[in-house]
Amino acid sequence: MELLDKLNILADAAKYDAACTSSGLDRSARPGTIGNTMMAGCCHSFSADGRCVTLLKVLQTNVCVYDCQYCVNRKSNDVPRAAFTPEELCELTMGFYRRNYIEGLFLSSAVIRGPDYTTELMIRTLRILREQYRFGGYIHAKAIPGADPLLTHRLGLLADRMSVNIELPSSPSLALLAPDKKKEAILTPMAQIRDGITASKQEIAVYRHAPRFAPAGQSTQMIVGATPESDRHILTLTQALYDRYQLKRVFYSAYMPVSSSPLLPVAENFKPPLLREHRLYQADWLLRYYHFRAEEILDDSQPDLDPRMDPKCCWALRHLEFFPVEVNKADYEALLRVPGLGVRSARRILRARRVGPLNFEGLKRLGVVLKRAQYFLTCSGRMMEGLRVSEDGLLRRLVALEAPALAEPMPEQMSLFGDAV
């Protein structure tokens, strides 16, 4: 089989993995090596679906012994199968890297023969890349659940970021759709990687040249929309993963119908829940950068995110007693709670107000999105001039702000008879 065909098959099989980041690590190439990494990461291209292409995202092989219902590579699926030899894959990576097509390699794999064998194959690839080619670029490796912990550890010493996919948001769903995978089998390597990272950090503090274990942290991914979990459940799980496993990122991937299993949503007329995925990411940002807790964003009375508005606006509307926030006095946490104010603009406000009091015109210069923020802010005790809204009007205006961007879902016909369908 030619390299081009292999690349087509194995990139096609890997594309449903959402994680494609190259962030979390700064490293410059030493003489004799090739490749650096950037703290902020670097996108090298954007594919037709608008997602960033930063790493060469391929599978080592798509030959799989498992039969997970949601997965393209399940063994009962009739697709062409291929496998890269470690040498081939390294040559391809270096060829792409030298031409600045990519930031590094994202190596995942279907489970060929067994988890141990698969991991060994991946380790061989990464060893050639790191030791023979002296590659210093970014490597993201998938840990294979069920592999020997020693092998996972060796993989982590070669990679910059590790990830274990949690696949589905609850263990009943997992039992239903991925009968070969157990929740414990997924969480065990995740805990092992967490402990490995902590131990490695301590060793580096003592010996500067101690080997680094997954220095850019670990991430995970779950499929949204294939199973009936609520957003609240997903966010609580996400928060637990951040708290307990110290993950850098949790990725969501809207379920794409790649299988005709009777256990899954029907393929015809099924639209991937892209808007829901988007709202989940917005809520995820609130957890990671805006000091929110999952319980604040959603609760029992409201188990799902509002598709019409971003989660921060929703929170603000439910907590009007918190507003208005005085720009010239509020602390950083309070500023971050204001819709339309982000991490950057909040930091700029802190900096700029040391020079003199801020007014609305100044806020606009700082990059604050006033069309949202104006309802929740005062400058030196005054609201924006000419602004007068009731609580109902506020909801309507905020929804109207996002409406043009959300043109896709058709407006529903209002029903005279309640929700009886």
Place this chain on the structure above:
Amino acid sequence: MSWTQISCQYDGSYPGFLSCVFDCYVNREEPVEFRTPDDMCCSLYPLRAVTTDQAHAMRVYRSFAKFGAEGQRLAVRTFLTCLPDKELWLWRYLRLAYDQGPMIGRNLTDPVVDRVRKAVWHLEHEAHQYKGFTRFSDLDGVLAGEIEPKNRVLPLLRAHFCGRYPQENFVLHDRTHGEALFHRPGPGNCAILPVEDFSLGRAGAEELAYRKLWRAFYDTIAIEGRYNPKCRMTNMPKRYWAMMTEFQKDWDTALPEMQGR
């Protein structure tokens, strides 16, 4: 007492501009326009031709340390931006900065600081984009690439690419400003030089094969069910596309089509 208004003529280089700043402060003059010797246009203001003096320029440059880290960054980088009348804005900024000292880095609502800061943001953002969107071709062992930036991003890209390919010979040509970044293996073997005529050579068979592989990868990685051209264009505006391998259809022709426009 207000300073005499003049029209300032300099050689267009950064040291030249810094010499202007030096001379203007010495002579108590306020430049209202900057021009280079090629500008044939005449002016109502008295013309002062400033000769570039490296020692004076260095003194001015060192004085930027008074502005604090953020203020210094703006003072140095504004000259690389594509802001219209950048010299004038930079002059206004420097007047303000000498007045305010390190406070200038925090005075974000001032119209002058705001203008300069946004221009520098645009420069840095473009440089960051080009770290990813630059494409090299392997031509007989030398990596060659071309970019068409609005701002002069090469000085900002230099550390990145030299840190990335320390063992490679590479050239990165800035088509807009007619200069190129050259690098040879070894410490310090790196320079940005003006280039007049630049064209990429013929691509070999291996290079064409890699381009084909990359295009195949790029086309495969997109998920059809999520097709979202608007999102792609937001993240990667079309002006970058012409120079990028994935949008060039040359894989069966021998000559790479790098003429963007």
